[in-house]
Amino acid sequence: MFKDKDFLLVDYTEKVKESGEIIDTTLEEEAKKAGIYSEDKSYGPVLVILGQGDVVKGLEEALYNAEVGNEKTVEIAPEKAYGNRDNTKIKIVSLSELKRQGINPYPNMVLRLNDGGLATVKSVSGGRVILDLNHPLAGKVIVYTFKVEKVLDTQEDKVKALLGRWFKKVGDKISIDMLSEKKVKLTMPKELLLLENVQLLKYLAAKDIVKYVYPEGSVVFEEEFDSSLLK
């Protein structure tokens, strides 16, 4: 039995019950078998902080009751996964309007709308295009096979996991010194100092670290610029 704000490292494979199609997986082997392997993605267990909506509600509920090392499979109804289908989210637009936007729609194409949402093309005929604004997985029962690989207990392990969340693989190169119960010092590696968005990533990582690991505490970053960086 886990509780809010516990840090779990979780492996999972997610599929659509009806079709058996694998949507996502943290396991490299599974991704390759399912033909969805991507070189840009880093595989391996992901950090889930309970109660934060890091994963869909149904999986989160199952995780509260999970045990380390036991693989489980759960079926999740649409309302605790990607939502039920809403038939009022069907929209008819004119083909010429989409063509003016440079879009040549065909059935099952997924479009990005001007408001940022996604829509699936259901049909194109007679100059009319029927769009479905529901989430592509709305209405589907989702099956998760998952295993809690590890629970992170120490402040240091939690900080490390949060750095991985924000800095991806380079997060490992940030060195961590616990200065006190309330303060952690992070020494940044040289390769991160010249990244354009590093200040934003530091802000986001610090925010999570203070929220989950050092309430009322603080995060000190140390960065050393020397002549090797300063051409």
Added chain:
Amino acid sequence: MFKDKDFLLVDYTEKVKESGEIIDTTLEEEAKKAGIYSEDKSYGPVLVILGQGDVVKGLEEALYNAEVGNEKTVEIAPEKAYGNRDNTKIKIVSLSELKRQGINPYPNMVLRLNDGGLATVKSVSGGRVILDLNHPLAGKVIVYTFKVEKVLDTQEDKVKALLGRWFKKVGDKISIDMLSEKKVKLTMPKELLLLENVQLLKYLAAKDIVKYVYPEGSVVFEEEFDSSLLK
């Protein structure tokens, strides 16, 4: 007699000899009298590092031979100020072409060209526009009245001046600790931590500090994010 890489704090007023027009000044009173005062500018002596091209060549030469506290006036010929006029830099363009670019030219208007350079409109007639691509001050004799207010000798004063160059007024709030002859630690104030371009400013300041104050040394930045920043 000063030498290369000396750090001088200099007040100056710059005018065109011919017209007497004041182009620039570090003195607030002078700026107000001349009608060129700007609230966005911070007045007071500016940092000039000798031999780095921080000011026009003629003024730089005069500064090498200046003495602290003595006001001097020098006349500088165009070739050591903003260059001689080059009559091949006169260009004729069509009025309709400029209008297509949304520009409605009139004599003495200064335009920014597509290549980023500046041009002055000399005349507009018969559908033809004559542009002068010379620097607006090219060919002018420039008169500088200047005074070296101070020479910075200590590493700490030099670091402080360079921080002012890059961080403007907030530079004063960065605290400076000399860790050794080769290393300085700069503690950043909270108000700088969330600036979008702060990482670039740190890089540029560190580059100057290593170049002029700690050759072969390094600059360590320390930044503390606490809950007051992390809403």
